[in-house]
Amino acid sequence: MSGLxxxxxxxxxxxxxxxxxxxxxxxxxxxxxxxxxxxxxDIANLGAGFGAASxxxxxxxxxxxLDAFLAADAIVVAxxxxxxxxxxxxxxxxxxxxxxxxxxxxILLAAxxxxxRHALVIEHQLRPLFAFFEARVLATGVYAASADFADGRLADxxxxxxxxxxxxxxxxxxxxxxxxxxxxxx
Numbered sequence: 001m002s003g004l005x006x007x008x009x010x011x012x013x014x015x016x017x018x019x020x021x022x023x024x025x026x027x028x029x030x031x032x033x034x035x036x037x038x039x040x041x042d043i044a045n046l047g048a049g050f051g052a053a054s055x056x057x058x059x060x061x062x063x064x065x066l067d068a069f070l071a072a073d074a075i076v077v078a079x080x081x082x083x084x085x086x087x088x089x090x091x092x093x094x095x096x097x098x099x100x101x102x103x104x105x106x107i108l109l110a111a112x113x114x115x116x117r118h119a120l121v122i123e124h125q126l127r128p129l130f131a132f133f134e135a136r137v138l139a140t141g142v143y144a145a146s147a148d149f150a151d152g153r154l155a156d157x158x159x160x161x162x163x164x165x166x167x168x169x170x171x172x173x174x175x176x177x178x179x180x181x182x183x184x185x186x
Contacts, residue, residue, distance in 0.1 A: 004036030004174060007072035009065075011079035011090025012112075013043040018149050019080045019112045022142065022163075025154050026076040026108055029167045034174060036073070041065045043089045050089065055096070066093075070101055074170050075135075077126070078110035078142075081118040085125045086111070094129065102133035106173035108166050109141040119143040136173050140166040 008023035020042050027038035043050060047061035054062055069075065079086035109126045111118070122141035130137050142163050148156035154163070 004031075004034055004073045005068075005071060006030045006034075006036060006038045006074050006076065007069050008038065008040040008076040009069060009078075009090075009093065010040070010042040011077070011087045011093070013087075013089065014080075015042075015044060016152065017042060017080075018144065018146065019078050019110075021149065021152065021154060022110050022112055022144050023076050023078045026078075026110060026142070026163055026167060029163060030074065030076070030170060033167060034170065039065075039068045039072075041068075043087075043093070046093065051092070054092070062096075066096060070097070072105070073174060074106045074108070075102075076108045076110065077130075078112065079121075079126070081111055081113035081121050084118065085121060086129075091129075097133070099133060102130065102135040104134065104136055104173075106136045106138060106170050108138045108170070110143065110166075111141075112144050112146075114146050116143070116145050119145075138166055138169040138173075140169055142166050 006027045008027040010020040010023040012019040024040045027040055031038050045065055047059045079090040107130050109122050111121045122143055127137055144159050148159045154160055
């Protein structure tokens with residue numbers, strides 16, 4: 001089995017959360033395709049007091065998830081759309097990351113919202129944010145509207161196919177062992 005580590009961060013505080021469902025689905029599909037392990041978390045997992053005063057080294061919950069995020073071979077990030085952008089606490093978590101820490105790290109961008117009118121949040125908000133870090137943002141982003149979910153799971157076939165396409169794009173950016181396995185599966 002591959003030693004790849006996929007980490008997913010959902011910038012949502014809600015429970016249950018469509019954003020977390022989408023992130024978990026993406027990391028599950030990545031592990032199924034490339035092997036390895038996944039670690040998925042959301043804002044609620046960062047500790048009851050997570051907010052403006054949160055800094056690394058003062059919260060075991062924050063430290064555990066931040067360390068996993070930084071140690072990942074590949075990352076999936078998603079935020080629900082809030083007033084046309086990602087959530088404030090999503091951005092606060094990202095603000096805790098050193099600007100050089102995500103250099104060349106492959107990242108799949110995703111977002112969720114009530115309808116499809118906010119689908120460009122990936123291109124206009126998330127992509128520039130991770131470009132600042134010089135991460136290897138995958139070409140395909142995945143936006144899912146509320147109608148794309150049913151019974152606590154991603155139910156839209158087109159969104160699922162787009163998610164598969166995005167996950168497949170990790171292959172060119174993973175360590176050599178992951179790339180060999182991905183090509184063998186394809």
